[in-house]
Amino acid sequence: MLEQALWIGCKEDMGDVCPQFCRKFQVEREVKAAQLEITAVGVYEACLNGKRVGEFILAPGCTAYKERLQCQTYQLEGVRMGENILTVTVGKGWHRGRISEKDTEVNGMPCALIAQLTLEYVDGSRETIVTDESWSVGESPIRFSDIYDGEVYDAGFSGGEWEPVKIEALSRDRLIAQEGEEIREQERIRPVRLFTSPKGERIVDFGQNFAGYLELSVNAPAGTRIVISHGEILDSQGNFYTENYRTAKAVLTYICKEGQQTYKPHFTFFGFRYIRLDEFPMEVDLDCFRGIAIYSSMERTGHIQCSHAGLNRFFENVLWSQRANFIDIPTDCPQRDERMGWLGDAQVFAKTACYNYDSEKFFEKWLRDVRCEQLENGAVPDIVPNFWKTPKASTAWGDAITVIPWQIYQMYGNTRVLEENFEAMKRWVDYITKDSLEPYLWTSGQGAKKLWEKHYGDWLALDAPYGSYRGATDPDFIASAFYAHSTLLLVKAGKVLGKDVSSYETLYENIVKTFRERFGEYSTQTQHVLALQFHLTQDRQKTADALAQMIRENKNRLKTGFVGTPYLLYALSENGYVQSAYDLLLQEEYPSWLYEVNHGATTIWEHWDGIRDDGVLWSSDMNSYNHYAYGSVMDWVYTVAAGIRTDEDAPGFERAVIAPMPDRRLKWLEVSVKTRHGEICSKWVCEEEKIRYEITTPVPAAIIIEGKEYQVEPGSYIF
Numbered sequence: 001m002l003e004q005a006l007w008i009g010c011k012e013d014m015g016d017v018c019p020q021f022c023r024k025f026q027v028e029r030e031v032k033a034a035q036l037e038i039t040a041v042g043v044y045e046a047c048l049n050g051k052r053v054g055e056f057i058l059a060p061g062c063t064a065y066k067e068r069l070q071c072q073t074y075q076l077e078g079v080r081m082g083e084n085i086l087t088v089t090v091g092k093g094w095h096r097g098r099i100s101e102k103d104t105e106v107n108g109m110p111c112a113l114i115a116q117l118t119l120e121y122v123d124g125s126r127e128t129i130v131t132d133e134s135w136s137v138g139e140s141p142i143r144f145s146d147i148y149d150g151e152v153y154d155a156g157f158s159g160g161e162w163e164p165v166k167i168e169a170l171s172r173d174r175l176i177a178q179e180g181e182e183i184r185e186q187e188r189i190r191p192v193r194l195f196t197s198p199k200g201e202r203i204v205d206f207g208q209n210f211a212g213y214l215e216l217s218v219n220a221p222a223g224t225r226i227v228i229s230h231g232e233i234l235d236s237q238g239n240f241y242t243e244n245y246r247t248a249k250a251v252l253t254y255i256c257k258e259g260q261q262t263y264k265p266h267f268t269f270f271g272f273r274y275i276r277l278d279e280f281p282m283e284v285d286l287d288c289f290r291g292i293a294i295y296s297s298m299e300r301t302g303h304i305q306c307s308h309a310g311l312n313r314f315f316e317n318v319l320w321s322q323r324a325n326f327i328d329i330p331t332d333c334p335q336r337d338e339r340m341g342w343l344g345d346a347q348v349f350a351k352t353a354c355y356n357y358d359s360e361k362f363f364e365k366w367l368r369d370v371r372c373e374q375l376e377n378g379a380v381p382d383i384v385p386n387f388w389k390t391p392k393a394s395t396a397w398g399d400a401i402t403v404i405p406w407q408i409y410q411m412y413g414n415t416r417v418l419e420e421n422f423e424a425m426k427r428w429v430d431y432i433t434k435d436s437l438e439p440y441l442w443t444s445g446q447g448a449k450k451l452w453e454k455h456y457g458d459w460l461a462l463d464a465p466y467g468s469y470r471g472a473t474d475p476d477f478i479a480s481a482f483y484a485h486s487t488l489l490l491v492k493a494g495k496v497l498g499k500d501v502s503s504y505e506t507l508y509e510n511i512v513k514t515f516r517e518r519f520g521e522y523s524t525q526t527q528h529v530l531a532l533q534f535h536l537t538q539d540r541q542k543t544a545d546a547l548a549q550m551i552r553e554n555k556n557r558l559k560t561g562f563v564g565t566p567y568l569l570y571a572l573s574e575n576g577y578v579q580s581a582y583d584l585l586l587q588e589e590y591p592s593w594l595y596e597v598n599h600g601a602t603t604i605w606e607h608w609d610g611i612r613d614d615g616v617l618w619s620s621d622m623n624s625y626n627h628y629a630y631g632s633v634m635d636w637v638y639t640v641a642a643g644i645r646t647d648e649d650a651p652g653f654e655r656a657v658i659a660p661m662p663d664r665r666l667k668w669l670e671v672s673v674k675t676r677h678g679e680i681c682s683k684w685v686c687e688e689e690k691i692r693y694e695i696t697t698p699v700p701a702a703i704i705i706e707g708k709e710y711q712v713e714p715g716s717y718i719f
């Protein structure tokens with residue numbers, strides 16, 4: 001790609017200042033079409049004659065940069081007769097910002113730009129302008145920009161000297177065409193309130209936690225300084241709170257030019273609901289501010305509405321946490337000094353994500369990054385891109401490489417994703433086989449401490465002592481259960497692709513057999529859940545009965561963490577305990593999904609007890625209020641409560657199974673899912689005498705109502 005263009009950079013590093021590259025060109029004949037191919041080491045924003053090119057925010061996006069750097073192609077409008085000017089400002093972004101500083105190889109690369117402009121004239125001739133010595137570079141008004149720390153913009157900056165560029169000796173080998181969805185500006189959010197905190201801080205509340213930035217509109221004299229901090233929540237006294245951002249400064253500084261002006265940041269984003277006006281020496285009016293949510297541009301496919309206002313708010317919260325954490329890669333959180341592509345989080349949330357939004361392209365692209373970061377021994381690191389250079393592979397995190405391709409295949413009928421990932425899936429399973437100290441299990445056998453260092457376990461589960469991050473479930477148990485799960489998914493994928501997977505079938509049988517011998521007794525909720533969901537228990541009913549009893553004895557409260565929670569409701573409803581599943585879903589007391597809603601959450605919290613009943617916050621050390629993992633319960637609502645599933649043997653909803661499971665505590669539930677073959681709707685209404693079901697399917701389906709199965713053709717049905 002971009003074969004004729006050269007990488008250009010700055011003769012002298014500009015430090016914090018974002019350089020602006022510039023090329024003037026003359027047009028003397030009528031232009032039919034103009035195309036710009038472009039990418040940068042960092043993030044860029046291109047402008048033609050002062051007008052932004054395209055809508056991609058933080059282009060070229062986030063990839064495993066060492067091997068993959070996306071190039072974008074834009075059809076340009078606005079080329080005019082006479083002189084034109086193309087400018088490209090380059091910020092540090094993920095590639096050179098603080099976020100990747102532990103990956104010195106990636107982070108240490110110089111700021112650089114590569115581009116090719118092709119002009120196609122009406123007379124049929126063509127001209128190309130490429131990045132080379134003919135470009136110049138100067139300082140931009142962006143004096144500082146970093147994804148974690150924010151931006152400093154001097155609107156009064158009148159431009160410095162234009163200097164010749166430096167040709168950078170960087171390779172073009174890692175350039176690839178754009179694969180993912182573009183990150184774009186999405187919702188615009190009006191603030192709801194301006195108030196003064198007990199400490200005297202002026203705070204603006206947007207009423208919604210989201211990821212993006214604000215647009216500022218002010219009328220001010222030149223030189224006025226505006227400084228704004230971002231925060232997700234208020235502390236128990238109602239003061240502004242940013243400790244949970246850890247070292248991420250998340251501050252915006254804007255130096256005004258004269259008069260009416262509008263500004264929004266260029267190369268950073270924040271996870272926030274509140275802003276604090278640290279310096280704002282003028283009248284404040286809510287109209288000075290608009291929130292702008294940014295995320296990967298995916299089509300919304302799933303909708304859920306029901307008679308319970310709290311649950312509806314909860315579903316909204318899940319959607320908002322997905323939006324905030326689908327900024328080109330699936331991240332844990334959008335606010336603190338992390339925002340990493342954690343595999344465990346993505347793995348547990350992938351199914352919900354695919355129901356909410358068309359996430360096929362998003363995940364396919366990221367899975368290519370995952371494969372790129374897979375270690376030689378087959379280990380799949382915990383985060384991708386592996387900016388922390390972690391050499392570690394944890395159960396339930398690395399398993400994203402088997403779980404997500406299978407999910408994408410099921411949801412979209414995409415066999416390419418299985419083909420592309422099959423080798424990587426196999427290498428992951430082989431890695432576990434080699435890594436374990438005991439055949440057919442994944443045990444580390446190195447003593448408890450080491451074991452925990454290896455695996456995250458049932459991350460943030462509540463059956464551990466208060467303050468601990470790791471639940472009580474034995475990590476050897478979890479690791480061996482996921483070993484079985486991943487091997488089974490590998491076998492299934494192999495069969496779809498027509499491969500000989502007989503040795504893995506045998507391996508799977510041996511894992512199940514050995515697991516049963518080794519782990520006969522279950523004590524935690526998560527152990528019961530995994531044993532049921534991964535078909536490891538020998539006596540399903542006994543295990544399900546015991547789980548339901550544990551939940552009942554615990555006053556219908558869960559104790560599960562990242563590993564157990566996504567499957568918890570399935571483990572109950574699929575084994576005769578639909579009501580217990582609803583008991584948990586509808587629980588309002590701590591710990592529960594609705595507890596968060598009742599405490600004002602507008603996104604999903606990282607910890608069940610992010611804010612305790614007495615107002616005390618979980619330690620600032622690791623406490624995000626925008627972490628989608630526990631939002632994964634939403635796929636249970638789509639697939640069990642509303643009962644909308646693909647037939648596993650006709651994936652991608654070529655055939656559907658629609659088996660709603662209502663509960664009278666909800667008066668009604670209405671769910672729709674846009675599939676590749678049309679929209680499926682499932683609604684139930686609890687009437688006095690009976691429950692009425694209204695189902696629309698665009699594909700042949702098995703509709704299962706209160707145990708009775710009907711084979712139907714596309715159409716609308718009432719039961």
Ligand code: BGC
Pocket residue numbers: 332333338342344345456459622627
């Ligand atoms: C992240 C998690 C992640 C975990 C791994 C945290 O810091 O925010 O969501 O999965 O580390 O243990």
